[in-house]
Amino acid sequence: MADSVKPMIELKDVSKVYDNGTVGLKDINLTINKGEFVVVVGLSGAGKSTLLRSINRLHNITDGDIVIDGKSITNAKGKNLRMIRRDIGMIFQNFNLVKRSSVLRNVLTGRVAYYPTWKTTFNMFTKEDKQKAYEALQQVGLEDKVYTRADQLSGGQQQRVAIARVLTQNPKIILADEPTASLDPQTSRKVMNDLKMLNEKYGMTVVANLHSIELAREFGKRVIGIRAGQVVYDGKMSDTPKSVFTDIYNGGDGSEEE
Numbered sequence: 303m304a305d306s307v308k309p310m311i312e313l314k315d316v317s318k319v320y321d322n323g324t325v326g327l328k329d330i331n332l333t334i335n336k337g338e339f340v341v342v343v344g345l346s347g348a349g350k351s352t353l354l355r356s357i358n359r360l361h362n363i364t365d366g367d368i369v370i371d372g373k374s375i376t377n378a379k380g381k382n383l384r385m386i387r388r389d390i391g392m393i394f395q396n397f398n399l400v401k402r403s404s405v406l407r408n409v410l411t412g413r414v415a416y417y418p419t420w421k422t423t424f425n426m427f428t429k430e431d432k433q434k435a436y437e438a439l440q441q442v443g444l445e446d447k448v449y450t451r452a453d454q455l456s457g458g459q460q461q462r463v464a465i466a467r468v469l470t471q472n473p474k475i476i477l478a479d480e481p482t483a484s485l486d487p488q489t490s491r492k493v494m495n496d497l498k499m500l501n502e503k504y505g506m507t508v509v510a511n512l513h514s515i516e517l518a519r520e521f522g523k524r525v526i527g528i529r530a531g532q533v534v535y536d537g538k539m540s541d542t543p544k545s546v547f548t549d550i551y552n553g554g555d556g557s558e559e560e
């Protein structure tokens with residue numbers, strides 16, 4: 303199989319029911335290939351976060367199987383689970399930085415999964431890893447902020463530190479859960495361009511939940527529409543008319559637009 307069509311994320315008959323009975327995901331079957339840039343759209347509560355968080359098992363699914371680069375994460379344990387998770391980077395709406403730590407220290411935590419658990423105090427990071435962290439900061443244009451405390455940066459800068467952290471982690475997959483929801487439009491575009499850079503320059507597979515139709519259309523190559531925990535639309539962005547988005551956001555079933 304050619305490298306470009308290698309399955310990177312496979313969901314097979316995946317369902318997720320929360321403990322209180324809420325259905326988060328229902329019978330999802332999806333294959334996302336290596337190097338894709340996928341945007342997931344849907345109304346609030348449709349199941350977008352549940353989908354992303356199930357992929358790296360921040361949530362356990364109730365039924366089905368999720369396979370990451372050929373390895374099932376569904377029942378993986380211990381070292382196997384840690385190795386699969388090392389291949390998956392996460393970008394959150396609220397950045398998830400250690401606010402009182404320096405930018406460098408935050409970016410270095412991207413390397414933690416490469417060390418045995420007993421070895422992860424700051425001074426244990428190798429010179430090579432510090433160099434990697436510095437280079438990642440250069441990639442997002444923040445090399446002059448290496449020693450600044452994370453909470454002294456703007457929201458957009460903090461999100462770019464999170465992107466540098468993910469670059470330092472060097473995962474195969476990036477899951478971005480509303481990465482621009484707390485940012486203004488101009489900063490949002492910068493952050494999306496950084497994700498595009500990780501996708502194009504480093505071949506990382508990106509799956510991003512986005513509220514903004516405009517950003518979804520500008521940056522996504524494939525769009526997946528979710529409603530009530532189900533996939534209601536899946537298509538190439540270039541084949542997707544704008545009406546599909548308005549339908550999904552009006553609570554309609556985008557599938558009739560296919």
Ligand SMILES: Nc1ncnc2c1ncn2[C@@H]1O[C@H](COP(=O)(O)OP(=O)(O)OP(=O)(O)O)[C@@H](O)[C@H]1O
Nearest residue numbers: 320322324325326345346347348349350351352353
């Ligand atoms: N921990 C939880 N316990 C119970 N129900 C939950 C939990 N997390 C999410 N849900 C429910 O699961 C459904 C899907 O939620 P999810 O957060 O995945 O939606 P979303 O599409 O990401 O929404 P938003 O755009 O508002 O973030 C919703 O009905 C939500 O209330």
